[in-house]
Amino acid sequence: MRSTPLHPVARLPEEWSASLAARGERSFTAKQVFQWIHRRGVLDPAAMTNLPARLREHLAAEGLGEVLTPERVHRSEDGTRKLLLRLRDGATIETVLLPSVSGPGSHAQLDADAAAADDEDDDAAAEADAAPRVRVTQCISTQVGCAMGCGFCASGVAGLKRHLGAEEIAGQVLLGRAMLEEGEELRNVVYMGMGEPLHNYEATARSLRLLTHPEGINLSTRRVTVSTSGLVPEIARLGADFGGQIALAISLHAADDETRSALMPINRKHPLDELLAALRAYPLPRRRRITIEYTLVAGQNDDPAEARRLAKLLRGLPVKINLIPMNPIEASSLGPPAQERVAAFQEVLTQAGYSCFVRRRRGDDVSAACGQLVLLGAKPKVRRALG
Missing domain, CATH: 3.20.20.70 (Aldolase class I)
Known part of the structure; x- marks a missing residue:
């Protein structure tokens, strides 16, 4: 069982269908929301212009936005x-x-x-x-x-x-x-x-x-x-x-x-x-x-x-x-x-x-090559030759 709610950006279309149907939204809106996020790359609900205003307000309240x-x-x-x-x-x-x-x-x-x-x-x-x-x-x-x-x-x-x-x-x-x-x-x-x-x-x-x-x-x-x-x-x-x-x-x-x-x-x-x-x-x-x-x-x-x-x-x-x-x-x-x-x-x-x-x-x-990506601020601990 999930201990924390699923972030809106992490939801698959069928999960959008279930959550929006519970709010009485029409079935096709789930596909629209998913496409706005994952096809168009839009995470600001206010910019999702073909969605009803009430739904955009709900998405903003749910935390949809830049992660x-x-x-x-x-x-x-x-x-x-x-x-x-x-x-x-x-x-x-x-x-x-x-x-x-x-x-x-x-x-x-x-x-x-x-x-x-x-x-x-x-x-x-x-x-x-x-x-x-x-x-x-x-x-x-x-x-x-x-x-x-x-x-x-x-x-x-x-x-x-x-x-x-x-x-x-x-x-x-x-x-x-x-x-x-x-x-x-x-x-x-x-x-x-x-x-x-x-x-x-x-x-x-x-x-x-x-x-x-x-x-x-x-x-x-x-x-x-x-x-x-x-x-x-x-x-x-x-x-x-x-x-x-x-x-x-x-x-x-x-x-x-x-x-x-x-x-x-x-x-x-x-x-x-x-x-x-x-x-x-x-x-x-x-x-x-x-x-x-x-x-x-x-x-x-x-x-x-x-x-x-x-x-x-x-x-x-x-x-x-x-x-x-x-x-x-x-x-x-x-x-x-x-x-x-x-x-x-x-x-x-x-x-x-x-x-x-x-x-x-x-x-x-x-420092973008293989093995060089590093956690910002990490304190280096030098590793010596092995064996």
Whole structure:
């Protein structure tokens, strides 16, 4: 049973139908309200001009309005924009807009985050004649802080402060879409920002239903990726609840339990054999692949022998691998390997038959790159080399 009322922005059309029918409103008004919020991105009831005045007053009284406010926009030299957002309780989170140009003659210059949600095989022919445009991937957060404590990530420096509500998760996309620039199109959404999405399962799942609803933004499930550090029961739940249609990315980062447990404490609860069994059981649609995210940390997990272990570990799974040279963070003395080391690691995996990509560094000059999103005001606690 829900202990607190569902925020208006978090309601699905059928929930609007029930609540408005109880007030004697006509049945079609539920669809109108949902479309105002999630298709048009309008959260001010006074601007919902085709609704009766009495209903607009009721929606305002219920608290319908902006759930987060853009406080600062950091623009990278490469076009990446990191948005610092303030929530109603004063907490702050970050979300990132990653533009990438595609069209005739380009080869979908996607960041690896975008590639995680963007298996292009089915769309390549249809888009071959499309006009050039800027396709944007948005990286969104699901928690204020994070409880996972991964050694290469800034988001968990201060620990978990609170979960985000579904309205705050989906609200990032509503706001991000409103802040697109001329010629830009929101193409992909990746749950790879602050927090562990599956640790906040109920709100994450509800936000997925909001963002993919045909009466709202109507994002294709093929364009939405949920990344997890390896919460095994919730991986199974996500697969069951969405029929495997939501793309899955796994933060793996090591091919043996000892190394992975040192980098990622969650591995002590859900070790690799348990995690790999969950991936094999995930109801992946035909021609879809799981994304394996592997942050390369100098001296920790970047040896070619480790690449060979990884190739063996993943054998038989439909995967693609994103290698991520660690982005520097203030809270850690760890860092990325030399470029030659990264290339050698990739070569081992490529020769083993895997699709393997090295993530281009995007937005690191404004601390918007992978692992750099941080809770404002968090006091850094420096993490030393592991092992």
